[in-house]
Amino acid sequence: MGDTGIRTGKAPKSEWGPDDEHxxxxxxxxxxxxxxxxxxxxxxxxxxxxDYFVGMPSFQAAGDPAYQIWMSHTPRGTVVDNLNGVGDQINRACGYSGDVILMYTxxxxxxxxxxxxxxxxxxxxxxxxxxxxxxxxxxxxxxxxxxxxxxxxxxxxxxxxxxxxxxxxxxxxxxxxxxxxxxxxxxxxxxxxxxxxxxxxxxxxxxxxxxxxxxxxxxxxxxxxxxxxxxxxxxxxxxxxxxxxxxxxxxxxxxxxxxxxxxxxxxxxxxxxxxxxxxxxxxxxxxxxxxxxxxxxxxxxxxxxxxxxx
Structure with a gap:
């Protein structure tokens, strides 16, 4: 490949000023x-x-984590463990779901x-x-x-x-x-x-x-x-x-x-x-x-x- 014009030393300064990040x-x-x-x-x-889903293609070859999602709270689970601290009676009346995601940006x-x-x-x-x-x-x-x-x-x-x-x-x-x-x-x-x-x-x-x-x-x-x-x-x-x-x-x-x-x-x-x-x-x-x-x-x-x- 010919000369790409790419430098390997210092990054050029922005035309928008020394503090510009945009x-x-x-x-x-x-x-x-x-x-x-x-x-x-x-x-x-x-x-x-x-859309994002478990098993979707991702850049795992470099060791980056694939997309994952899991429940941190479930309607039946909160009745059992009361992690939200509101008590059995309320948890049975008001189901609660929550989740967590992990992925490479x-x-x-x-x-x-x-x-x-x-x-x-x-x-x-x-x-x-x-x-x-x-x-x-x-x-x-x-x-x-x-x-x-x-x-x-x-x-x-x-x-x-x-x-x-x-x-x-x-x-x-x-x-x-x-x-x-x-x-x-x-x-x-x-x-x-x-x-x-x-x-x-x-x-x-x-x-x-x-x-x-x-x-x-x-x-x-x-x-x-x-x-x-x-x-x-x-x-x-x-x-x-x-x-x-x-x-x-x-x-x-x-x-x-x-x-x-x-x-x-x-x-x-x-x-x-x-x-x-x-x-x-x-x-x-x-x-x-x-x-x-x-x-x-x-x-x-x-x-x-x-x-x-x-």
């Missing part, structure tokens, strides 16, 4: 939010997320925070692991710093444009692919947009053996082409947005570094784009926000796409 989500303004909200056709909504449809990747010890905007990483989480640029995503969304349906069910394993989507697909769709990327790229992989969900591994996705050159358009965020229907493996001997996920560290662009993975593709909805209002997990490197997100009124 990154490209700063491009969302009250005016831009109002503009896209005014164009919504509320008769339809597309849910771009997957990069599970299912999720968004990567700007502290997810680093050059050495420096992540977005030069935040340093020695100064800003505590015992349990980062002190800077966590998922709680990603501003609510309300913006114009664009689908770039590469698989459909190429006339295939799904792109070939490890296919590297080029800038030329993006340009040709957009031209064929009759859509353009504007500053402040959220760009979603379809490879076709998520049509196989929840078969993890077909969704994950040797993923088609963006090359670094294509990633740079997208960030040149001053987008707010990027997402794809694969495991990494970029292609895997990277075919870069010096960086196993250079696209992550480009989006998150160099440009402060949060990226969403395992986004469900099949319904948008089926209906050929290429422009829409995108609304979504991560759970505000302080300091976390990622978070589940439930993105919604609303078609625009004619």
């Amino acid at each position: 990154g490209a989500t700063n491009r969302i303004t009250p005016e831009s939010r109002a503009s896209i909200m005014a164009r919504i056709d509320g008769h339809r909504v597309y849910d771009l997320s997957v 990069h599970t299912g449809t999720h968004i990567d925070a700007l502290n997810h990747f680093a050059y050495g010890r420096e992540t977005y905007n030069g935040f340093d692991a020695d100064a800003h990483l505590g015992s349990r989480s980062w002190e800077r640029a966590g998922s709680e710093q990603i501003l609510p995503l309300i913006a114009r969304g664009i689908l770039i349906d590469i698989a459909a444009h190429k006339g295939v069910e799904v792109l070939a394993p490890s296919y590297g989507i080029t800038a030329e692919d993006l340009e040709e697909c957009l031209a064929a769709q009759g859509t353009v990327i504007r500053p402040g947009d959220i760009v979603l790229v379809r490879t076709g992989r998520m049509q196989y969900w929840p078969d993890g053996s077909r969704v994950f591994g040797d993923s088609p996705g963006l090359t670094v050159e294509a990633a740079a082409w997208i960030t040149d358009h001053k987008v707010v965020a990027v997402g794809a229907d694969n495991e990494a947005v970029e292609r895997t493996p990277s075919f870069d001997d010096e960086n196993w996920l250079p696209g992550h570094c480009h989006f998150l560290i160099d440009h402060g662009v949060p990226q969403m993975e395992c986004v469900f784009l099949e319904d948008l593709s089926r209906d050929k909805v290429y422009e829409f209002a995108f609304i979504g926000a991560p759970i505000r997990l302080r300091g976390a490197t990622g978070s589940p997100i439930r993105p919604l796409a609303f078609p625009l009124a004619e």
